[in-house]
Amino acid sequence: xxxxxxxxxxxxxxxxxxxxxxxxxxxxxxxxxxxxxxxxxxxxxxxxxxxxxxxxxxxxxxxxxxxxxxxxxxxxxxxxxxxxxxxxxxxxxxxxxxxxxxxxxxxxxxxxxxxxxxxxxxxxxxxxxxxxxxxxxxxxxxxxxxxxxxxxxxxxxxxxxxxxxxxxxxxxxxxxxxxxxxxxxxxxxxxxxxxxxxxxxxxxxxxxxxxxxxxxxxxxxxxxxxxxxxxxxxxxxxxxxxxxxxxxxxxxxxxxxxxxxxxxxxxxxxxxxxxxxxxxxxxxxxxxxxxxxxxxxxxxxxxxxxxxxxxxxxxxxxxxxxxxxxxxxxxxxxxxxxxxxxxxxxxxxxxxxxxxxxxxxxxxxxxxxxxxxxxxxxxxxxxxxxxxxxxxxxxxxxxxxxxxxxxxxxxxxxxxxxxxxxxxxxxxxxxxxxxxxxxxxxxxxxxxxxxxxxxxxxxxxxxxxxxxxxxxxxxxxxxxxxxxxxxxxxxxxxxxxxxxxxxxxxxxxxxxxxxxxxxxxxxxxxxxxx
Numbered sequence: 001x002x003x004x005x006x007x008x009x010x011x012x013x014x015x016x017x018x019x020x021x022x023x024x025x026x027x028x029x030x031x032x033x034x035x036x037x038x039x040x041x042x043x044x045x046x047x048x049x050x051x052x053x054x055x056x057x058x059x060x061x062x063x064x065x066x067x068x069x070x071x072x073x074x075x076x077x078x079x080x081x082x083x084x085x086x087x088x089x090x091x092x093x094x095x096x097x098x099x100x101x102x103x104x105x106x107x108x109x110x111x112x113x114x115x116x117x118x119x120x121x122x123x124x125x126x127x128x129x130x131x132x133x134x135x136x137x138x139x140x141x142x143x144x145x146x147x148x149x150x151x152x153x154x155x156x157x158x159x160x161x162x163x164x165x166x167x168x169x170x171x172x173x174x175x176x177x178x179x180x181x182x183x184x185x186x187x188x189x190x191x192x193x194x195x196x197x198x199x200x201x202x203x204x205x206x207x208x209x210x211x212x213x214x215x216x217x218x219x220x221x222x223x224x225x226x227x228x229x230x231x232x233x234x235x236x237x238x239x240x241x242x243x244x245x246x247x248x249x250x251x252x253x254x255x256x257x258x259x260x261x262x263x264x265x266x267x268x269x270x271x272x273x274x275x276x277x278x279x280x281x282x283x284x285x286x287x288x289x290x291x292x293x294x295x296x297x298x299x300x301x302x303x304x305x306x307x308x309x310x311x312x313x314x315x316x317x318x319x320x321x322x323x324x325x326x327x328x329x330x331x332x333x334x335x336x337x338x339x340x341x342x343x344x345x346x347x348x349x350x351x352x353x354x355x356x357x358x359x360x361x362x363x364x365x366x367x368x369x370x371x372x373x374x375x376x377x378x379x380x381x382x383x384x385x386x387x388x389x390x391x392x393x394x395x396x397x398x399x400x401x402x403x404x405x406x407x408x409x410x411x412x413x414x415x416x417x418x419x420x421x422x423x424x425x426x427x428x429x430x431x432x433x434x435x436x437x438x439x440x441x442x443x444x445x446x447x448x449x450x451x452x453x454x455x456x457x458x459x460x461x462x463x464x465x466x467x468x469x470x471x472x473x474x475x476x477x478x479x480x481x482x483x484x485x486x487x488x489x490x491x492x493x494x495x496x497x498x499x500x501x502x503x504x505x506x507x508x509x510x511x512x513x514x515x516x517x518x519x520x521x522x523x524x525x526x527x528x529x530x
Contacts, residue, residue, distance in 0.1 A: 113141075120145045127156055129163035139168070139180050146187045150194065158191045159209045165191075166212040170219050178230035182243050185250050188213060201264040202281075207288040211295035214258045217251040218298040222305070255299055256345050259388040262292040263420060266391075270423050270474045296349070296390045303349040326350065326357050333381030344381050348388035355393060358382045359402045379409060383417035392427050400433040404441050407467075408460025419463045423470040431471070432482045438464045439495070446502040452511055462515055465499065468492045469522030496523055 120141055123132035136142060149161035165184045172180035192213065198204035220227060227247060232240050265288060307326060329350075332343035347354045365376060383406050386393075395403060406418035422434060442464050445453055453461065472492035481491030500519040503512045 117141055117144055121148055123164075124149060124152070124157050124160055125154075127160045129160050129167065132160065132164040133167040133171070136168070139172070139177075142168070142180070142183065142187075146191070149191055155195055155205050158194055159205060162188050162191050162209040163212045166216040169216055173220065173223060173226050173230060176226070176230045178227075178232040178240060178243060179235075181227075181230060181247060182232070185216070185247060188216070189250070200268075201261065202268050202285060204261065204265075204288070207261060207265075208291055210254070210258055210261055211291040213251045214254040214295040215298055217254045218295070218302050220247060220250075222302045255349065256341065258292055258295050258299070259345060259348055262289070262296060262390070263388055265289055265292065266424060267420055270425075270470050293390055300349045300351055300390060303346055304351075304353065307350060307353070326354055329354075330358060330361050330378070330382075333378040333385075340377070340381065344385045344388070347381075347385040348390075351389050352393060354385070355389075355395070355399065358385065359399050362402050362406070376411065376414075379406070380411050380414045380417070382406075383409070383414040383421070387417040387421040389421070391424055393424075393430070394427055395430045395433055397433050397436070400430070400437040401440070404434065404437040404464070407441070407463040408456045410456060415459055415463060419467060423467045423474075425475060428479050428488075431475075431479060431488060435468075435471075435482055435488070435491075438468060442499065446499065446506075448505065448507055452508065458512075458515070461512075462518060465496070465515060465518055465522070468495055469518075472496065472522070493523075 120132055120135055123129075123135065124145060132145065136145070146161060146165075149158050152158070165188050169181050169184040169188075172184065192206070192209055195206045195209060198206070204210075227244055230244075232243065235243075265285070269285060269289070326347070329343045329347050332339050333347075334340075335343070347358065359382075361378065362382060365379060386403070403418065403422060406414055407422070409415050409418070425431075426434065442461055444450060445457070445461060469492070472489050475489045475492075477487045477489060479488040480486070481488045483491055496519055500516065500523060503509060503516055503519070506512060509516065
């Protein structure tokens with residue numbers, strides 16, 4: 001082949017080769033573009049599939065949760081009682097909320113929170129404070145269920161929330177969470193303020209909440225070191241000190257509140273025959289008293305520990321805990337409020353260890369009690385502290401005599417407080433000592449040649465009669481009287497009859513007209529005992 005032709009062919013093939021190479025590059029580029037497009041589409045499709053699978057999983061989880069809730073929880077008899085219908089509806093609405101959320105575009109977060117809150121709401125509605133506190137261990141939903149309790153129109157829901165908050169605050173203090181403690185105590189105050197004042201002390205729905213507040217206040221007072229160590233991240237030290245001071249002063253009147261509520265409930269209990277109560281009311285009365293007594297026991301333990309440490313010279317002085325002893329508390333009974341009221345409350349909390357010192361103080365003042373014009377704030381304070389003491393309190397014969405002598409004190413408050421104290425269900429030995437002291441006080445007036453009583457003596461006899469009548473109705477038949485083999489309530493009924501017969505034979509029985517009317521009233525009910 002000629003060189004010219006060869007050169008032309010070589011040039012042509014070179015051009016073809018260049019063209020083919022260029023075309024191949026174009027094809028490769030187009031393929032790469034399509035590959036990128038397909039990859040994006042595939043990734044998009046895969047994401048859609050993943051979303052669908054996730055939504056299906058969420059919907060299935062929520063569906064399973066709702067099915068379990070509807071078929072297992074809401075069928076519980078406690079939610080199907082007529083009085084619980086409203087709570088049933090509230091719980092059902094929460095489940096519907098979960099189902100509705102999974103039908104929308106929200107991801108797992110909102111739905112998971114909704115599922116987590118439903119058991120908390122159910123615990124609120126069914127009155128399960130322990131379960132409520134246990135399920136919110138990390139305090140993630142504290143604001144949510146507190147808001148539910150505030151918005152709910154049921155007082156029992158708020159009481160449950162307060163009880164749960166008491167446990168949560170104690171746990172948070174152990175964990176050093178000053179922020180949670182502060183928030184929890186503020187919530188307790190907020191919820192308690194929404195509870196109504198009772199018309200009848202026996203029907204006070206606030207009693208469990210009142211007891212929970214005192215339990216929490218006692219725990220904080222006892223664990224002062226934990227409070228001092230607790231921190232609020234991100235808050236300046238000075239501000240944290242202010243929060244601690246506010247926590248120490250929280251529920252400052254809770255002791256007095258529980259003491260007054262307990263005294264009123266005990267008084268109500270001794271004024272009625274418990275056998276006449278329907279079963280649920282009797283159980284509620286006993287449960288309320290038990291909760292209040294448990295709260296007072298905790299507060300009493302803290303007060304006694306403080307006195308013991310001070311007696312040993314150990315320093316316990318804090319912002320809210322002035323350095324006082326039993327003797328100083330008795331001296332403060334003659335001061336003005338609020339110091340005086342606090343002294344009464346603290347002496348009552350100390351209980352048995354404070355009885356002897358107070359009665360020794362009465363012994364010093366006894367001669368002044370013979371004067372109708374005498375008025376002694378210390379005597380009133382002692383009788384009030386005795387009234388507020390948590391039972392059981394033991395009195396020997398000498399103690400009993402001095403206590404009974406207060407039944408004729410010049411001050412009406414002292415007489416009334418002592419009457420409320422003495423008619424309590426004491427241990428058997430103390431009841432016998434008091435019974436002998438009451439007999440010793442009353443019987444000198446029963447003889448036909450007895451000197452006519454003065455006004456204070458008549459007051460004392462009337463109070464003694466009322467106490468014996470209360471014991472006759474309220475004491476358990478197993479308690480034995482000073483007369484061997486005879487129950488205390490039978491003995492008391494016989495005592496009332498004997499006193500009634502003696503006073504009716506009194507030459508000037510009009511002097512005892514008020515006492516005879518009281519005896520007639522007390523003897524009307526059927527006798528209890530055997």
